[in-house]
Amino acid sequence: MxxxxxxxxxxxxxxxxxxxxxxxxxxxxxxxxxxxxxxxxxxxHIGESLLPATVSIFDRLGVHEQIRERFILKPGGKWLYGEKEVPGDFSRSDRLATFKDHPYSYLVERSxxxxxxxxxxxxxxxxxxxxxxxxxxxxxxxxxxxxxxxxxxxxxxxxxxxxxxxxxxxxxxxxxxLKLRKLTEPHRMGIYAQYAARPTRDDIKEGWFIGQMFYDGWTWLLRLPEDRFSVGTVLTVDRFKRSGHSPESLLEKLVQENPLLREGMTHARKRISDVMVTGNMGNSSEQLAG
Ligand SMILES: Cc1cc2nc3c(=O)[nH]c(=O)nc-3n(C[C@H](O)[C@H](O)[C@H](O)COP(=O)(O)OP(=O)(O)OC[C@H]3O[C@@H](n4cnc5c(N)ncnc54)[C@H](O)[C@@H]3O)c2cc1C
CATH class of the missing domain: 3.50.50.60 (FAD/NAD(P)-binding domain)
Incomplete structure (x- = not known):
């Protein structure tokens, strides 16, 4: 030692x-x-779309001003189920919500x-x-x-x-x-990258997180500073294996074919990062302290 x-x-x-x-x-x-x-x-690091519960923590840490100045205000998130759009506008949340005093959050570049x-x-x-x-x-x-x-x-x-x-x-x-870690079922993975493009939809311009649900996973599109996007999908490992695609070709196919990803960014777009993969996304521990 x-x-x-x-x-x-x-x-x-x-x-x-x-x-x-x-x-x-x-x-x-x-x-x-x-x-x-x-x-x-x-x-x-992945994980750019924050929830309103984080805002009071920023106040407590004394970093809220820096975060407000640098990142994109996020009024809420919208989930698309096929054609149906389900908005979650933080300002319309229950008045008893813990975040009622700051009904917004931020889209951040994690680095x-x-x-x-x-x-x-x-x-x-x-x-x-x-x-x-x-x-x-x-x-x-x-x-x-x-x-x-x-x-x-x-x-x-x-x-x-x-x-x-x-x-x-x-x-x-x-x-x-300590062998306390358990993977949650079904095993899911995330595939994601950054793209340079401009937003086309007003809600994306305004900082909304947009996700599209499918049977056993979802895709997301969110704006980052300087005309960049975080684009990705979470899917079961089984579905990925059955697709016969590599992570790169699967993400590219989604960007070309998925209506949210295809139309949410301008067609003049360019992938500006590697395609990244996170496996074993869900896990829990049988004991939290000891
Ligand atoms: C595909 C995907 C999409 C996601 N999207 C979102 C989202 O939109 N919004 C959201 O809020 N969350 C999202 N998340 C979750 C988010 O990434 C995590 O909740 C968040 O990063 C957790 O923060 P943390 O500080 O606990 O861990 P991390 O941010 O992972 O930080 C852990 C740190 O520990 C370090 N470390 C690891 N092992 C060691 C070691 N042995 N010794 C020393 N250092 C070590 C790592 O280098 C890392 O810097 C997403 C996750 C995935 C996989």
Whole structure:
């Protein structure tokens, strides 16, 4: 072991929105916080269409102004079921809704959004280490009291804290290691990319999230800053295998044939990212704390 550190109040695994939010709140209250993040920011991440419940958190973290200035205000989401359109206008939600004071949210570019949040954690006093991947648990009896992690040079370190928070996202580091992670049925996957194009529909111009439901999945189209779109589909792994397509050809087929994707963007459009795939999209843990 290259170093062994103790004395942290919280060791947080992952610097995405969950990890950075926990880090900022804890560090702001005087706790000694360490965040281990295996990537370097800014980095791409899927998940751009936010819900109104996030807005009060932005206020609490002190990042709302930055988010308002940089991203697209989202008044709601519309789901298309065949020809039928079901709008979910946040401003028309139940007056008892938790978000009644801010009935809107944002469409964000996650690379920049996550970077804003993690910089806020650093400003609050958290020790954020990029390029550091948790690789093993440190346990005392049944209790997780720390982790071993590798740094950029693949050197191994051990760190302990009063609490260890798993914010590693879909990878669910602690539940996976403790064999508590369960994949939910049916197994679904996401296929997505970014396109450069202009919006054609007024609702998309206004920042609405638009999704189209089909029997066992959905497609989405949402606007990002600078005339870009996030385009993707979630489908069962079975359906994907039966399609006989590669992820690239399936997404291209959808963009050409699906009415929402075909007509929601100008026809002069260009894919500007690789086609990306996320497997094992749904999972749960039998235990949340211990
Ligand atoms: C196809 C698809 C579409 C989605 N669309 C939406 C959407 O429109 N709106 C929405 O709100 N959500 C959406 N989501 C969900 C959204 O991506 C997640 O809810 C969100 O990113 C969760 O944030 P998080 O901080 O928990 O995890 P993440 O954002 O995944 O962050 C986890 C971080 O942990 C790091 N990490 C992982 N393992 C380790 C390790 N061992 N050591 C150190 N660091 C580690 C990762 O590098 C990452 O930065 C979508 C998800 C998918 C798959």
């Amino acid at each position: 290259n170093t062994e550190e103790t004395g942290f109040d919280a060791v947080i695994l992952g610097g995405g929105p969950a990890g950075s939010t926990a880090a900022t709140i804890l560090a702001s209250s005087g706790a000694r916080v360490l965040v281990l993040e295996r990537d370097h920011f800014p980095r791409f 920049e959004f996550d970077d804003i949040l993690i910089k806020r954690s650093v400003a609050a006093g958290a020790d954020v280490r990029f390029g550091c991947e948790a690789v093993d648990l440190v346990k005392e009896g049944d209790r997780v009291v720390g982790v071993q992690y590798t740094d950029e040079q693949k050197k191994r370190h051990e760190v302990r804290g009063r609490i260890v928070i798993d914010a590693s996202g879909l990878r669910s580091f602690i539940p996976s290691r």
